[in-house]
Amino acid sequence: MGSVSSTHKPIIIPSRKRSAMLTISLPCTSGTSIDSASDHSQEIYSLVHEKSRYLDREEPPPPEKPHPPPPSFATYAPTQDNISDAASTAYQEFLSSFPEYRSTWILDTLRRSDYTRLETTGETYVDYMGGAIYPESLIRVHTEFLNRSILGNTHSVSNSSKLSLKCADQARSAVLSFFQASDQYTVIFTPNATGALKLVGESYPFAGGSKYVLGCDSHNSIHGIREYAAHQGARVCYIPPTSTGGFESSTAKNILLRNRPRTKTSAPCLFALTGQSNISNTKSSLSIMEYATSLGYHTLLDAAALAATSTISLSEFPVDAMAVSFYKMFGFPTGVGALVVKKSFLKQLKRPWFAGGNVDIVQVPGTVVTRSHELHEQFEDGTINYLTLPAVTDGLRFLSAYLPFLPLRLSCLVHYLVSSLSRLRHDTGTPAVRILSATPSRRLKSIGDQSDTGSIISLIFLDPSGEMIPNSFIEYAASKLSISLRTGCMCNPGGAAAILGIQEDMQQLHEGVTLKDFERTVGHELGVVRVSLGLASNFQDAWTVVRFAGLIAVEKTRNVLWDYFMEDSGAEIGQAF
Structure with missing residues (x-):
């Protein structure tokens, strides 16, 4: 679902009557209405994979199509930026506003060579703070190493153990160097x-x-x-x-x-x-x-x-x-x-305890314990993950080559997202989103510069009256359109309370309180919608996020998605909202 396609196809979502189909035309950043496929034909762009035409689960999806071969171009090609036709005009405007983005072209090369599955699956991944996407070359290199090597438990002196210990030492050195x-x-x-x-x-x-x-x-x-x-x-x-x-x-x-x-x-x-x-x-x-x-x-x-x-x-x-x-x-x-x-x-x-691998001798029965003579071994309980440590070394080498370019690229994309999302309006003229997280105070201009913020945008979606749209609905709608983002408090209650303005409510918590109790107190779901960018992010990802937000800002498309959300979530959640 949600493929980034170079062809113009409408978003088709079946209505309750199978004979009637709604065509969703993507709005511009100021918000437009939904019309038939004949209207605004130049704006129509498919965010949805072929299966998403069959959101009604009673109607089976078409057979799987084989994935197309990966692009043959793995080097810089100025006219081949993996940008869909629908986004091409916006991309040219973006480049005019952010010409420095071009100097990060090596990351476009990386996207084509190591993240081809983003294109073949059609997923727009914007949850890098939750976890980065692994590069395909790192998996190949590591698999080849495992296929030709015999690795054993590091707590031995066999040849296989010595190789594991050597890999662990190399990984430690790589971390210190990085x-x-x-x-x-x-x-x-x-x-x-x-x-x-x-x-x-x-x-x-x-x-x-x-x-x-x-x-x-x-x-x-x-x-x-x-x-x-x-x-x-x-x-x-x-x-x-x-x-x-x-x-x-x-x-x-x-x-x-x-x-x-x-x-x-x-x-x-x-x-x-x-x-x-x-x-x-x-x-x-x-x-x-x-x-x-x-x-x-x-x-x-x-x-x-x-x-x-x-x-x-x-x-x-x-x-x-x-x-x-x-x-x-x-x-x-x-x-x-x-x-x-x-x-x-x-x-x-x-250490409040000891375990296998971090001791030299243990008196049993008794109280005598002599810790390992190696400091790091005293804190590594049991057997370390020796099969994967070579990938740490290779991963750090990999990241070292691209990290200098990353802050500049992400600076361009974050500024574009903040500007575009802030302009989104409902038909009533009220804002469609509210950005809560800190935004960069300056644009980066050259490779090697460091930003004063991260590459995260935490926001909430608003209905035309200014009330918060439930995050669970936003996450549901995003998943239906093959966008991977995150909602919630991100295991950071203090930061969430600060940007949501609920610190006084936080002070009223008592022993045994539950999340549902807290949400009843504040009157809505807790948390934010988080979009986070990373190593493989490009303009197409940012553009897709803006277009998704535009769909939520339009009443008809929002209502269609809401109906499916309610149907899948059940009556209990519907009553809560």
Whole structure:
């Protein structure tokens, strides 16, 4: 569904009577009406794959068609940008407004060579913050390696084990090199960024008098560390967010100053920073970590969202520990993250337990435990995911080649999306969407520049009266049109509360409250619609998102999709809305 086609085909959605068919003509950004196929014929563009003509599940879809062969051109071709005929005029206007986009042509080459399935399946993928799409060449290289290699458990001295250990060491070196980390750092492989943050939380020497300072606009994995802190008698101190998320630097510095360790012998204090919010799109200046360090804090950076599209140098900003997930950076492998950590900091962490692989000797029965002599092994429980670590090395090499071009490309696309979505209006003249996340303060102009925000747009859709359209309906409609986006609070309750303006409601929560309870309190579904761009994003994706929003802004198309949503969701959800 939702193929990006070079031909003009109407969106056909069957009405309740099978003999009557509605033709949906895509509106322009200002909003137009739906007419018959004979009207606005030049505007008609098919967002829907052939199957979506049969949304009524009682009518079977046509037989599957074989996928067309991938494009033969894998190098830069100025006249072959994989842009549909319907989007071509808008694309030329876009290039006139953003000529710098052309200098990122290498990413168009990448799209044609490594993401052909986006074209053959017709899916518009705009959920890169949820997970990047893996490049096809990375899968081929890794599969070929596995096919010709014999890998064994790293906790042995056999040839197969030595090869696995060599691959693990190469992956550690690749991670340190990618983040420009000195030999003061080591790498601990974890299941994901959450696992890396949990390692710090459960092992940090919190005590009475300790302070744990963090921003409200943080992932739940950062908030969760407060449980370890409170259990040890530490005080949890929150930095309040702005109305668009993140925090004011001056406010953060004041809170850090007031809660700093008073002397060198004071209980240790930890400052956790979210490098980039996964819902508000704000970026935090890493210089705040230098300030915290100067006050005596240990510093922990959650870079899960930041690392996918931004350059991070641990030589320039030497935080004590940083958490990343590789699937968010280049899509494969899932189930592998890392804690990039100073060895000196690691020595101060105390594991609350031990397991296979991180000990040298254990007295049984008894209490004697001797940890592994390798620092990183003391924090890797059991057997690491040795079969996929070679893909980490190859993935980082892959990303290194394209990352310099990415901020400039995404800057162009985000500015286009913000401008186009902000102009969308209902027939009544009222806005069709409200953008809640932070927007870039400036346009990037050259390769290598870094944006002051991420490449996320968090928004809500509005009906003509200005009321919020349920996110669950938007997600349903998007899926029917083969658009992969995300809705909800993104596991970031503080950031969501800030941009939705429900912080006072958040303060009224009580033990045992459920999500449904909270939604009844605020009077609508919680969360936002999130569009996030990444490595394989291009203008066609952004244009398709704008056209989808335009469909929701038109009453007739919105009502047709709503009828199907209600039919599929059931009466209970309908009554709730």
